[in-house]
Amino acid sequence: MATRKKAKGQAKRKKKQVKAATRKKATTVRKTKTIRKKSAKKAPLPRVSPEKARPSAKVAVEPTPVSTPAQPEAVRPTPSAQPPPAEQGERIGVVTHYYSHLAVAIVRLESGTLRVGDVIHIRGHITDFIQKVESLEVNHAPVTEVGPNEEFGLKVVEHAREHDVVFKVRS
Numbered sequence: 001m002a003t004r005k006k007a008k009g010q011a012k013r014k015k016k017q018v019k020a021a022t023r024k025k026a027t028t029v030r031k032t033k034t035i036r037k038k039s040a041k042k043a044p045l046p047r048v049s050p051e052k053a054r055p056s057a058k059v060a061v062e063p064t065p066v067s068t069p070a071q072p073e074a075v076r077p078t079p080s081a082q083p084p085p086a087e088q089g090e091r092i093g094v095v096t097h098y099y100s101h102l103a104v105a106i107v108r109l110e111s112g113t114l115r116v117g118d119v120i121h122i123r124g125h126i127t128d129f130i131q132k133v134e135s136l137e138v139n140h141a142p143v144t145e146v147g148p149n150e151e152f153g154l155k156v157v158e159h160a161r162e163h164d165v166v167f168k169v170r171s
Contacts, residue, residue, distance in 0.1 A: 089121055089169040096151065098160045105160040108151045115145045118171050122156065124164030131157045 092114060097106040105122070114120070114133065121130045136143050137153040146152045 088123075089167040091165055092120075092168045093166040095122065095124075095160050095162055095164040095166065097162060098156075100159065103156055103159075104153050105156045105164075106151060107154050107166055109146055109148055111148050112168060113145055113147050114152075114168065115171070119169040121167040121169050122158075122160050122164050123167065124161050127158065127160055127164045129158045130169060 090112065091110070092112045093107045093109040095105045096108050098104070099106075114136070116133050116136055118133045119130060120133060122128075133154065135155045136146055138146060138150060140153075143152070
């Protein structure tokens with residue numbers, strides 16, 4: 001019986017060696033094909049009959065006179081430069097902060113008073129819109145009127161940015 005166990009053990013060993021040899025072959029690195037771009041074909045030259053062929057000698061070309069560009073009569077300012085005075089109104093304050101999730105601008109009133117129902121114009125580098133004052137809040141309490149040197153929250157219809165100027169158009 002001892003001889004039989006040896007034979008089994010050797011057969012197992014041979015099988016393991018064969019499996020290990022096949023694994024090594026499976027782990028060899030495959031060669032990849034190099035991909036070459038095909039060069040773009042040039043368009044064929046058009047055939048020209050000998051009668052229509054032009055002489056290949058270089059001919060001196062006279063330079064065309066350089067014209068100066070026409071001067072604009074009046075340089076118009078860009079739309080963000082200055083609005084017409086009727087739209088601008090009286091400067092009353094500056095936006096100090098903007099809460100985008102609430103669409104609320106915090107404004108510091110410099111002069112005058114502002115009431116609910118007044119029409120204001122908020123203007124800045126990118127911002128430029130006119131709206132009616134719908135709600136005013138001071139320290140989270142709704143108010144109907146604010147005076148100079150007060151900071152208040154103002155519900156706005158568009159995005160306002162810090163340092164935008166607030167103008168009072170009409171009451």
